[in-house]
Amino acid sequence: MKGYLVICDSEITYAKRLSEYLSSDCFEGYEVRLFTSAKLLKDSIKDNEIDILIIDEKSYETFISEGDKSSVKYKRVVVLSSDKNSDYIYKYQSAKVLKSYIFDDLRKVRKSLITHKEKEKDIKLRVKEKVQNKLLINGEGSDNETLKTIDEFIESEDGVLSASEKNDIRNKVFYSIRGLDVLEELISDESITEIMVNSENMIFYEKNGKLLNSYKCFDSKEQLLDIIRKIVSDANRTVNVSSPIVDARLKNGSRVNVVLEPVSINGPTLTIRRFPKNPITAEKLIMTGSISEEIVNFLRKAVFAGYNIIISGSTGSGKTSFLNILTSFIPKDERIITIEDSAELKIMGIENLVRLESRNATSDGTNEITIRDLIKAALRMRPDRIIVGEVRGDESIDMIQSFTVGQEGSMSTIHANSAEDALYRLEMLMMLGKIEMPLAAIRRQISIGVDLIVHLGRLKSGERKLLEICEVTGMDGDSIATNTLYKYKGNEFIKLSDMKNTYKLEKACIL
DSSP states (O other): OEEEEEEEEESSHHHHHHHHHHIIIIITTTEEESSSSHHHHHSTTTTTTEEEEEEEEHHHHHHHHHHOGGSSSEEEEEEEEEOOOOOEEEEESSSSOOHHHHHHHEEEEEEEEHHHHHHHHHHHHHHHHHHHHHHHHHHOOOOOHHHHHHHHHHHTOOOOOOHHHHHHHHHHHHHHHHOOGGHHHHHHHHTEEEEEETTTEEEEEEEEEEEEEOOOSSEEEEEEEHHHHHHHHHHTTOOOOOSSSEEEETTOOOOEEETTTSSSSOOOOOEEOOOSSSOOOHHHHHHHHOOOOHHHHHHHHHHHOOOOOOEETTTTTHHHHHHHHTTTTSSSTTTTEEEEEOOOOOOOOOOSSSEEEEEEETTTSOOOOOOOHHHHHHSSSSSSEESOOOOOOOHHHHHHHHHTHHHHOOOEEOOSSSSHHHHHHHHHHHHHHTSSSSSHHHHHHHHHHHEEEEEEOTTTTSSSSHHHHHHHHETTTTEEEEEEEEEEEETEEEEEOSSSSOOOHTTTTTO
């Protein structure tokens, strides 16, 4: 049975390289595991015994200060400590453990890694500064011209750099000037659906429904802030201390959320929701088992006939993508108005299309334009249907009003845990809007305006599924009456009942 050799080093680069080094031949027969913080170590190795723990001084101090060391037991520990006036030194307990030459090798490896990283960082910063100065004088030019300028300054650097090191510095400088720096590689990977920057040195991403640590980091907090400002300004938005939260989008349509200090305690945070380059279609959802062909045919008829539909679900359940699919069933000769916080919908094939986007107030006196303002404006634009990207506030009042005054076939999305919860959330949002209307009247307005609720969810496996379709049938006393049509249960889609309100299908002659 293999023993455990655990490396815990807050410097991610050193930890990864040490892990590779130790896995090779120094500790044959040991299973090498890698952690980048004492907390991760303690959370993951609870009640397990470690044969050898190699840990940097900073992490070790956290490790022992938290107390209760009994939850993580180790036979031997090597503590890596640094001093400004000396090389990296290795203090250790239980000296019988390892031969002294191993400590010497480790010291040399870590010292060379530190020296190399600092050297590469210095070259990158020097080249970047020179390139930016030249671009400032000569103008920006094309990407190829920028790359040529970067190559010239890299070649002018003293010292011997390998071809791979030159290429690495070249890409890093280019991406920091023209792209999104260390995020560029993640952005270009089409299988990554979400990127989460928790701080300058903690970047996670979602791939195939799983959250993973990228082990990438920005050189500094200022570098991360520069990228945030670039994203926000390109989207014609503003973010600062007085306005620390902003929603925006990248040029490729990806949704962006930014939260700055002091609201975000860990430092600047950046969340990027990527959408597929090629829009997801109903056929793709059928192939992946996210929905059945019978349900797609039902929804195609419902959209064509003009049923008002609310798509509900949790964060990341695929509401916006599903809304895009439903809009593809709209007759091509209709006039559509879309209203969003950040324009994300990709409605194809509709010529008579108007896209509206909300706007935050800015420090230069530009007024805020809310979703509620846009819904009111849209009603004066002679729409056949209004598509609201998401309701999360008092705009729900105007949206429900538009559903009840002739805009049949309108749609929106809402965050909720179930189809039933979506109705409760609509009630709550309308009440928070301080509408002068009793609860019974609010419920009646919802029961008149909303025809169908399509609820989506994400399973533990990361798969996204349509979980329920619920029909709103009117009022049952003081409550909104519903009829569940379809449900995902036991790994299959089950039809529970037929639709009761078929008048729109009859009117469209597609019953």
